[in-house]
Amino acid sequence: MPGQGDVAERYEAYRRGFAIPDGKVDAVFRAAIAACRERTLAHVALPAGESFTLEYVKDKPWSGYNWYKGNFTSVIQVNTDLPIYIDRALDLACHEGYPGHHVYNALIEEQLVRGRGWIEWSVYPLFSPQSLIAEGTANFGIAVAFPEAERLAFERDVLFPLAGLDPAQAARYHEVQRLVGRLSHAGNEAARRYLDGTWSRETAIGWLENHALMGPDRAAQRLRFFDTYRSYVINYNLGEDLVRDYVNGQGGDEQHPARRWEVFLDLLRQPKLPSALAGAAR
Numbered sequence: 001m002p003g004q005g006d007v008a009e010r011y012e013a014y015r016r017g018f019a020i021p022d023g024k025v026d027a028v029f030r031a032a033i034a035a036c037r038e039r040t041l042a043h044v045a046l047p048a049g050e051s052f053t054l055e056y057v058k059d060k061p062w063s064g065y066n067w068y069k070g071n072f073t074s075v076i077q078v079n080t081d082l083p084i085y086i087d088r089a090l091d092l093a094c095h096e097g098y099p100g101h102h103v104y105n106a107l108i109e110e111q112l113v114r115g116r117g118w119i120e121w122s123v124y125p126l127f128s129p130q131s132l133i134a135e136g137t138a139n140f141g142i143a144v145a146f147p148e149a150e151r152l153a154f155e156r157d158v159l160f161p162l163a164g165l166d167p168a169q170a171a172r173y174h175e176v177q178r179l180v181g182r183l184s185h186a187g188n189e190a191a192r193r194y195l196d197g198t199w200s201r202e203t204a205i206g207w208l209e210n211h212a213l214m215g216p217d218r219a220a221q222r223l224r225f226f227d228t229y230r231s232y233v234i235n236y237n238l239g240e241d242l243v244r245d246y247v248n249g250q251g252g253d254e255q256h257p258a259r260r261w262e263v264f265l266d267l268l269r270q271p272k273l274p275s276a277l278a279g280a281a282r
């Protein structure tokens with residue numbers, strides 16, 4: 001990390017150089033979504049007419065959101081309150097779109113609601129065990145669609161140039177993001193102690209700055225997420241861990257990409273409880 005002193009500040013300063021300029025956000029997102037969709041369609045036939053619209057919004061507690069509207073359509077919203085860094089394009093395109101929430105919801109509608117007539121699956125209880133699998137698959141889906149080396153190549157050769165960023169910087173940025181990603185569980189601890197009333201807002205923000213390397217604005221946005229969604233926060237990283245362990249345990253590790261897609265897609269198509277996944281992964 002360039003510079004001297006506090007690592008969180010140096011990381012923030014370094015990362016600022018990788019924000020997508022305002023006028024290029026839409027082009028970068030459309031390219032990212034098209035690539036995620038193409039890779040997903042190579043492994044699963046999606047219902048005819050599936051589509052989504054992309055909107056840019058402000059003043060939200062999240063960075064991206066998928067609103068599933070039924071009839072295989074979604075509205076995907078991207079929050080532009082804070083700078084959008086280049087790595088977020090593939091993250092959000094996969095997570096909210098393909099093979100994440102949009103695909104998950106479209107397959108539920110196709111296979112369960114219409115295919116089997118299970119009308120209760122047309123209701124999605126957000127605060128439920130289902131969300132651990134929904135967020136876990138949406139996050140793990142990033143690595144399914146874009147294994148590390150392929151992700152770096154696509155970002156460096158396609159997204160960096162589209163955003164006007166220097167492709168020569170892509171490899172180091174990718175590596176930094178991979179390492180910072182390992183700090184994600186620190187956020188759960190901040191949420192737990194803050195929601196339990198053990199920590200004040202300021203203490204929780206300070207923890208996120210020091211242990212999750214978030215800048216003050218990002219940490220404040222995260223607190224807003226804790227306030228709104230409370231323990232839902234664990235669905236992302238613990239859900240991803242659960243899904244990864246399960247898929248790997250079923251023979252779908254990185255060395256077996258075809259099997260990886262197969263196990264992953266079965267998780268989207270068939271209702272399962274988190275306890276069944278955890279039991280199988282053990």
Ligand SMILES: [Zn+2]
Pocket residue numbers: 095101134135138
């Ligand atoms: Zn999500």
